[in-house]
Amino acid sequence: MTHSVHHTEETRIRSYSALRLSVRSLFLATAIASGIAYLVCVLFLTVAPQATMAFFSYVLHANLSGITRSVTWGSFIVGLLIWSVGTGLYAAFVARLYNKLSVR
Numbered sequence: 001m002t003h004s005v006h007h008t009e010e011t012r013i014r015s016y017s018a019l020r021l022s023v024r025s026l027f028l029a030t031a032i033a034s035g036i037a038y039l040v041c042v043l044f045l046t047v048a049p050q051a052t053m054a055f056f057s058y059v060l061h062a063n064l065s066g067i068t069r070s071v072t073w074g075s076f077i078v079g080l081l082i083w084s085v086g087t088g089l090y091a092a093f094v095a096r097l098y099n100k101l102s103v104r
Helices: 002-017 023-047 049-060 073-102
Strands: none
Touching: 023 049, 023 073
């Protein structure tokens, strides 16, 4: 009886150590979350450009108060695609690398 309990515990530990990340799911989750964050950022930039630039001046430790950024539909769509797809691809790369390294 003790042997079977030990064997079951060992199997459970082994199965946890072999967890794999879904590359597609992580890509989609990251792309969607980044797209929403970009949308919120652009919304703040459109509604309150000076306050937004002041906030990012504190976050980036740089004086951005003299910079003005006008958002057009074209720049919004390109930025949204680059940020969402770009971060999604990065997350997919990390998931694939993690899966490859966790097998060893």
